[in-house]
Amino acid sequence: MKKHKLFVSVLLLLTLFLAHPLSAKIYIDIRSPSFRKFPIAISTFQSLAPTRGDMQLGERASEILKNDLDLSGFFFLITPPGSIGKESSPAAGDSSPKPGEDRPATAGESLDFQPWANLGAEALVTGALSFRDGSLTMEARLYDVVKKEMIVGKRYIGEITDLSRMVHRFADEIIFALTGEQGFFQTKIIFVSQVGGFKELYLMDFDGRNVLPVTNHKSICLSPRVSPDGTQVVFTSYKFGNPDLFLRNLRTGEEKRIASYPGLNISPAWSPDGKRLALTLSKDGNPEIYTMNPDGTGLTRVTNHPAIDVSPTWSPDGQRIAFVSSRGGNPQIYVMQANGKNVQRLTFEGNYNTHPSWSPRGERIAFDATMGGGRNICLMNSDGSDLRILTANMGQCEMPSWSPDGRHLVFSATRDGEPRIFLMNAEGTRIKRLTFQKGSDTYPYWIRRRREIGR
Amino acid sequence: MVKKSSWMLVILISIVAVSFLAAGCAKKSVVKEEVAGRPAPAVEAKKAEPPPRPVAPPKAEPAPPPPPAPAPKVEAAPPKAVAAIDLAALRIQFAFDDYSLSSQAKENLEKLAGWMKEAGTAKIQVEGHACEIGTNEYNLALGERRANSAKTYLEGLGIGSGRLSTISYGEERPLDPGHTEASRSKNRRAEFVMTK
Numbered sequence: 249m250k251k252h253k254l255f256v257s258v259l260l261l262l263t264l265f266l267a268h269p270l271s272a273k274i275y276i277d278i279r280s281p282s283f284r285k286f287p288i289a290i291s292t293f294q295s296l297a298p299t300r301g302d303m304q305l306g307e308r309a310s311e312i313l314k315n316d317l318d319l320s321g322f323f324f325l326i327t328p329p330g331s332i333g334k335e336s337s338p339a340a341g342d343s344s345p346k347p348g349e350d351r352p353a354t355a356g357e358s359l360d361f362q363p364w365a366n367l368g369a370e371a372l373v374t375g376a377l378s379f380r381d382g383s384l385t386m387e388a389r390l391y392d393v394v395k396k397e398m399i400v401g402k403r404y405i406g407e408i409t410d411l412s413r414m415v416h417r418f419a420d421e422i423i424f425a426l427t428g429e430q431g432f433f434q435t436k437i438i439f440v441s442q443v444g445g446f447k448e449l450y451l452m453d454f455d456g457r458n459v460l461p462v463t464n465h466k467s468i469c470l471s472p473r474v475s476p477d478g479t480q481v482v483f484t485s486y487k488f489g490n491p492d493l494f495l496r497n498l499r500t501g502e503e504k505r506i507a508s509y510p511g512l513n514i515s516p517a518w519s520p521d522g523k524r525l526a527l528t529l530s531k532d533g534n535p536e537i538y539t540m541n542p543d544g545t546g547l548t549r550v551t552n553h554p555a556i557d558v559s560p561t562w563s564p565d566g567q568r569i570a571f572v573s574s575r576g577g578n579p580q581i582y583v584m585q586a587n588g589k590n591v592q593r594l595t596f597e598g599n600y601n602t603h604p605s606w607s608p609r610g611e612r613i614a615f616d617a618t619m620g621g622g623r624n625i626c627l628m629n630s631d632g633s634d635l636r637i638l639t640a641n642m643g644q645c646e647m648p649s650w651s652p653d654g655r656h657l658v659f660s661a662t663r664d665g666e667p668r669i670f671l672m673n674a675e676g677t678r679i680k681r682l683t684f685q686k687g688s689d690t691y692p693y694w695i696r697r698r699r700e701i702g703r
Numbered sequence: 704m705v706k707k708s709s710w711m712l713v714i715l716i717s718i719v720a721v722s723f724l725a726a727g728c729a730k731k732s733v734v735k736e737e738v739a740g741r742p743a744p745a746v747e748a749k750k751a752e753p754p755p756r757p758v759a760p761p762k763a764e765p766a767p768p769p770p771p772a773p774a775p776k777v778e779a780a781p782p783k784a785v786a787a788i789d790l791a792a793l794r795i796q797f798a799f800d801d802y803s804l805s806s807q808a809k810e811n812l813e814k815l816a817g818w819m820k821e822a823g824t825a826k827i828q829v830e831g832h833a834c835e836i837g838t839n840e841y842n843l844a845l846g847e848r849r850a851n852s853a854k855t856y857l858e859g860l861g862i863g864s865g866r867l868s869t870i871s872y873g874e875e876r877p878l879d880p881g882h883t884e885a886s887r888s889k890n891r892r893a894e895f896v897m898t899k
Contacts, residue, residue, distance in 0.1 A: 447875070468875050470839060490870065491843065512847055512871060515840040528844070535844040556844040572841055578800055579841050600800065603838035616838060623836065644882075646838050662882070690839075 275371070275392075275426040276322055285324040286426065289369035290314055292328070293388070296378040305377045309386065309415050313373065315455060316419035316433045319680065321655070321673050322426075326369045361393050369393050373422065377411075384408045388418045390425060400425045412457055417699070424701035432652050434699045438462065438472045438481060439669055442687030449483060451498075454651075454694070456669070456682030463496070471515055471691055474498070475522045475542070478697025482506070482516040482525060482542070493527060495542060506544035515559045518542075519566050519586075526550070526560035526569055526586075537571055539586070550588040561606045561613070562586070563630065570594065570604040570613055570630070581615055583630070594632035603647050606630065608696060609654030612674070614638075616646040616659075625659050627674065638676030645670075649694045658682070658692040788818045790827075790895045794878075795853060797891040799836070802848035804856060812853060815895060816860035824866075829853045830894045831871040832878070834887035839873045846871030853893045868898065 276286045290313055295306030317323045364372045375388035389401040400421050404414040416433035423431030432454060441450045441459075449462035449472050463469050465487040472483040481498055484491050491514055493507035507513040511530035518525060524539045537551040537560050551557040555575035562569055570583045578599045584591040595601045600618040607613065610630070617626045620637040623644040628635040639645040643662030650657060655674055660667040669683040669692045683689040793815050795808035804812070819825055831850030833842035850869035858864055879886035 468872075470843075470875075511869075512843055514843050528840070530844070530847055535847065556841065556848065558844045559838065559840045572838075574800075574841075579837065600837050602841045618836070644835065 274428050278322055278427050278429065283322075286322060286370060287324045287326055287368050288317065288371040288373065288422075289326040289328060289364050289367060289393075290317070290373045291375075293375035293377055293386075296376065305379065305384075305411060306375070309375060309377060309411060312412050312415040312455075313375075313419055316416060316431075317422065319455070319656075319671070319678065320423060320431065321678060322423070326364075326367050328364075328367070359391070359396075361391070361396050364393050371399070371426065375418075379408060382407070384410060384414075386411070386414045386418075388415075390422050412453065416453070420699070420701050429653065430698060430700050432656075432698055435652055435697075436695045437649075437658055437669070437682070438474055438693050438695060439683070439689055440469055440472065440691040441683070441685055441689045443685040443689075445687070449481065452682070454671075456671075456684075459683075459685065462498070472693050473516050473518055474693060474695045474697070475518050476520060476696055477522055478695055480542070482518070484514045484516070493544075506542065507540070517560045517562055517569075519562050520564055521566055526562065528558045528560070537569070537588075550584070550586070551591075552588070559603055561604045563606055564608050564610045568630075570606055572602050572604065581613065581632075594628065594630075595635070596632075597635060601626070605648050605650055605657075607650050607654045607674075608652060612654075614648040614650065614657055614674075616648060625657065625676070627676075636676075638672065638674075639679075640676075642670070642679070647691055649692050651694050652696045652698050656694075658694050660688075660690045660692060786818070786821070788815075788822075790815075790897065794892050794894045796888070797849050797893070799834070799888075799891065800845065801891075802845065802852045804852055808853070809856065812856050813860060816857050816862055819857070819862050819866065826866045826868070826898045827857075828868045828870060828896045828898045829857075830876075830896060831869065832876060832890055832892050832894070833874050834890040835874045835877065835882065836887060839875065843871050843873035846873045849891075849893045853895075 277283050290310055293306035293309040295304045314325055318325055361372070370393055372391045372393050373388065374391070375386060378385045383405060384407060385403065385405050387401070387403045390399045391397065392399055402418055402421060404417065406414060413434070419433040420431040423429065435454045436451050437454055438449060438451050440447050446466050447468045447470065448465060449469050450459055451462055452459045462481070463485070465485050468486040470484040472481050474481045479498055481496050483494055483496070485494050488508070490508065491512055492505050493513045493516055494503055495506045496503040507527065507529065509529050509531035512535055513527065513529055515528045516525050517527070523541070525542055526537060526539050528535050529538050530536070532549070534554055535556045535558050536549060536553070537557050538547055538549050540547040550569070551571070553573065553575050555573055556579070557571055557573045559572040560569045561571070567586060568583055569586050570581055572579050573582045576593060579602050580593055581595040581601050581604045582591055582593050594613070598617045598619045601615055604613050604615040612627055613630050614625060614627050616623060619626060620640060623646060624637050624639045625645045625648045626635060626637050639661070644667070645659055645661040648657045648659040656671060657674060658669055658671050661670050663670070664681070667688045667690050668681055669689045670679055670681050672679040793811045795804070795811050815827070819827065829850040831846030831848065833845045847869065850871055854867045854869050857867055874890070877886070877890045878892060879889045
């Protein structure tokens with residue numbers, strides 16, 4: 249392991265030294281208000297592998313990559329017409345060893361950028377896949393079409409089932425190389441599904457692929473929230489009859505009950521440093537917000553009001569907690585210091601505002617509300633100003649959760665009948681359905697931990 | 704120009720060659736690492752779990768009020784035939800986002816209390832439910848409020864708190880799975896279940 253680290257850092261040094269003038273350029277200033285979508289072309293990845301399903305591996309890889317880059321909202325995708333990407337294809341030319349020829353992988357050697365430039369592309373992605381002896385290899389490169397230079401090139405080796413993971417990883421490389429920010433294509437979403445009759449926790453990739461079961465409580469599991477380091481999930485389950493809180497290690501499957509007081513043990517939320525949990529207990533007569541250590545010790549009561557107090561969410565600096573309270577007569581969003589002091593009401597419109605989710609970028613809170621003619625996802629600044637309704641005509645939209653970069657939201661909606669998980673950007677556009685199982689899918693929580701590029 | 708670009712090419716080739724060489728090894732281990740890091744699906748860590756507790760633990764009241772005077776007499780009496788009761792028919796309904804008892808609800812609770820006095824030792828769990836509007840976390844709280852309203856009223860009618868417990872299911876167990884207002888209105892309810 250140490251050896252690996254050393255090797256990687258030597259490589260990094262080399263890369264920095266040699267490629268610094270290239271990689272330092274920010275192609276897309278995504279923080280600028282005047283940023284325009286960046287025209288990028290993705291050639292169909294060349295596949296040297298046997299077919300799998302009815303789609304070539306190469307086609308699948310380019311489809312996953314296009315989907316990723318499109319979802320980011322940063323790009324204008326240019327699809328190659330039939331003529332390029334085949335005969336004189338940059339993808340075909342640059343990486344596949346021809347019979348009897350054993351040359352090293354090179355960049356741009358036989359690449360003709362002109363057809364791509366003519367299409368208006370400023371960047372180009374090429375790739376090739378091969379599958380030999382049970383091992384899948386993917387090579388992918390990102391080029392600056394204008395300068396005719398390679399910006400980043402990677403080779404990934406794994407199993408055939410790692411294809412989407414390899415593509416997501418390279419998509420994150422592209423985002424990092426062009427914007428200087430971390431992408432979210434390697435992140436996962438945890439959610440509650442009733443696919444097997446019971447309500448259990450499931451994990452999936454951020455784009456809805458690779459759904460995996462997590463729990464087997466044969467009961468009702470609710471409100472999964474994953475620790476900031478991505479290793480543990482805290483959730484409510486009726487496994488032993490009462491709604492209790494459980495902590496489960498996502499790697500080992502080890503599980504323990506961390507709160508089982510009489511009444512409700514619900515709505516957990518990790519502090520941003522992962523050291524405390526905010527939660528709701530009704531052991532003292534009515535639902536109040538408490539904080540405690542993740543092992544269940546160190547319980548501290550935070551709210552003290554005869555009305556319902558529930559659904560806490562922490563500010564990214566861990567100093568404040570937003571929550572739902574019925575103290576004004578119906579459920580509204582409030583904010584307080586993490587010690588319970590200085591409670592302020594944030595929402596005054598609508599009579600049913602619940603499930604606040606504080607953006608990891610700090611300045612905004614998403615929640616669900618009866619506004620705009622039904623249950624919809626809303627967004628406001630963390631001081632309550634600039635309230636906006638993001639969804640429309642999607643049935644009951646509930647339970648928003650932020651992407652790690654604070655640019656997207658996942659939520660559940662009954663647009664197509666039963667509740668399903670949907671993804672959209674924080675402007676309420678580019679809506680995409682993620683789940684297609686039987687039964688209802690609810691409580692999406694976007695896992696914040698991500699594998700970062702360049703670290 | 705030609706010279707410059709061929710220079711660039713040499714640099715690029717070396718970057719790529721080195722990157723691929725290293726990336727080849729590094730990525731291989733990275734991908735494998737991730738595979739190992741997958742959550743073990745559906746693996747129950749039975750050993751780590753605390754022993755199960757009874758399905759319906761009696762609610763721990765700080766100071767349960769003394770049982771009403773006639774109650775011990777009834778309990779002490781020899782078992783007599785108690786009329787069967789349809790607990791489902793006694794379920795009580797609530798208004799939207801409300802946990803106050805209607806006059807109909809009070810009437811049902813009075814019937815239930817009367818029967819419980821007759822039945823002597825029967826224990827009842829009050830289940831609080833909510834409609835699908837709003838997030839379940841709030842509805843769990845609302846369901847508990849509804850169950851507590853019923854429990855408090857029964858206690859006021861002389862039923863000992865030791866014979867009563869509550870649980871909230873929020874919107875998780877709808878009586879009517881429909882999504883119309885008629886269905887939702889049916890689901891805002893408290894139900895009564897006999898416990899041991």
